[in-house]
Amino acid sequence: MERAGAIRTGDARRVDLDLSPITPEHVLEGEPIARSTQLTASDCGAVTTYVWDCTAGRFHWYFGVDEVVHILDGEVHVTDDDGTQHVLRAGDVGHFPLGSHSIWHVPEYVRKFAVHRAPARRPLVRRAAGRVRRLALGLNALALPAIELLPV
Incomplete structure (x- = not known):
């Protein structure tokens, strides 16, 4: 190269x-x-x-x-x-x-x-915002571990 x-x-x-x-x-x-x-x-x-x-x-x-x-x-x-x-x-x-x-x-x-x-990792701020949204909706964040690994 x-x-x-x-x-x-x-x-x-x-x-x-x-x-x-x-x-x-x-x-x-x-x-x-x-x-x-x-x-x-x-x-x-x-x-x-x-x-x-x-x-x-x-x-x-x-x-x-x-x-x-x-x-x-x-x-x-x-x-x-x-x-x-x-x-x-x-x-x-x-x-x-x-x-x-x-x-x-x-x-x-x-x-x-x-x-x-390659798939891009979501920026930390967006991952944190997604977790806050799930918690606000009453979703168990521990039941959704794969969501943190998905690309944008």
Whole structure:
């Protein structure tokens, strides 16, 4: 990753990718081998870019960040939870929202450029205001611990 002033650059043609194994329990067919490398990152770390590739296989994929992909090579058949299938080939772009799930089927090989946006924590003042509102409404704050972890 290079940085000149505010601009960060990376080479999406890189071939020196690190193994990035798919969780074995998520693999449905084949023995896909996934690799990736981070290309850039924002100062706060909330936005990062990657190159990722994968050999043939079919597997569950869960998105812990917002991810926008641009397919560089090969193709992937993505089936979302309602059964709709999307075929992404070289040149295609897709957006996978935070918390989404899909089944990826890579017939032979796929290589993608990905932009990740991590969920932002709500500022402390907003979290505190939310807790005060819940207490004022008589809601038990201890019964709602997950709310403190949700992004804005």
